[in-house]
Amino acid sequence: MTRLRIVLALTALSLAGALVSGRSIFYSLFYMLALIIVLSFGWTWSGVRWLNLRRQMRARRAQVGRSVEERMFVRNTGMFTKLWLEVRDDSTLPGHHASFAVSNLRSGTEYMWNVFSTCLERGRFTIGPVTVASGDPFGLFRLQHTLPETSSIVVYPAAVDLRVFPLPMGQISGGDALRRRTHYVTTNASSVRDYAPGDSFSRIHWLSTARRDRLIVKEFELDPLSDVWLVLDMARYVHCDAGVQEWRQRIQEMDRLMPWARRPQLTLPPSTEEYAVTVAASISQYFLRGDRALGLVACGHRREVVQPDRGERQLNRIMETLAVLRARGEFALHEVLAAETVSFARGTTVIIVTPSTRVEWARVARHLDRSGLQVVAILIDPGSFGGQAGIADISAHLIQGGIPSYIIRKDDSIMDVLSRPVYLRRPV
Secondary structure, three states: OHHHHHHHHHHHHHHHHHHHHOOHHHHHHHHHHHHHHHHHHHHHHHHOOOEEEEEEEOOOEEEOOOEEEEEEEEEEOOOOOEEEEEEEEOOOOOOOOOOEEEEEEOOOOEEEEEEEEEOOOOEEEEEOOEEEEEEOOOOOOEEEEEEOOOEEEEEEOOOOOOOOOOOOOOOOOOOOOEEEEEOOOOOEEEEEEEOOOOOOHHHEOHHHHHHHOOOEEEEEEEOOOOOEEEEEOOEOOOOOOOOHHHHHHHHHHHHHHOOOOOOOOOOOOOOHHHHHHHHHHHHHHHHHHOOOOEEEEEEOOOEEEEEEEOOHHHHHHHHHHHHHOOOOEOOOHHHHHHHHOOOOOOOOEEEEEEOOOOHHHHHHHHHHHHOOOEEEEEEEOHHHHOOOOOHHHHHHHHHHOOOOEEEEOOOOOHHHHHOOOOOOOOOO
């Protein structure tokens, strides 16, 4: 703008000199400057018009710690070459640098570039809008045009591949065989029937097929294993996130200085909320990929209840729930346990994930354990995150009641802690 003001001032002075003196040199200077202004504005205006911009993302779901790939295309549909274009991306995905500068884009040609970004935070983010800016060779004008089209991407929380998550002795979940038909292939084959269109070939019973000379498939019943419920404490007053802002600033500074460099191994933000969500995601992945039925209960900014099911679809459903879940709940953990576990069947395994140091929920957990539920507690130590100490007392209170507890502290390896077997003798 400073350069434009100087040119406008020179134009006005040359016009004044021409009118006062009548000399042709002032008229020539005025016409030249005016022509430069008009041509520069026209050049800049056409630079942000007649453009076709497309973006292709390989997947609309990603996970913290993994990469997301996007392709950007910009095509010049005008008649003139565009000397330079600045494509600025206004996506809300942290660490996603899709902005780029394109030069010498000839008429009818297309330019493409790839964007690889590492997902740093979980949540649902917006991809777009895109702002295209251009200018003239003299630097007098700079115009921009916004393309408002947007899309969304869901980033799942980080999940640790657990080698094993041992249930303590005396707490192996099981029960009577459930005499209900199921479309899942289980270890309990109850009968056979004729093949029907849509049946999987893995259900065919080849001996019966050979004997009857027609396709015969097996009928299955549900496994006698009980359901697993995951109860995640999302009350806002029990979580602490001291140091999260500094962590984000450090990540943003790293992205600013080395936007294309390979980042070091990703670490979780110093927040009990993120550790609890990562633990929940890891346990969900472990049980569901082990063909166990798992459900989720959490009261964050809203009540979330995912009924028990199994398979990859259930894992995606729980991951999407955890991706947007925030610690904004108003209900204490003991209230959630008392309200949500009423309908749990006897023998159900209840895994509690919480940083709470309040003894009320531990008393409710001991009552549930005596009522026939199998309770396991995973405790996130808030003292290691700068919060209130006392998680060891809660663990001791649970162990006295025969409830195993795992304690995870800041910078601990979640895989090592959860893979460590816990053996307790049930109190007589």
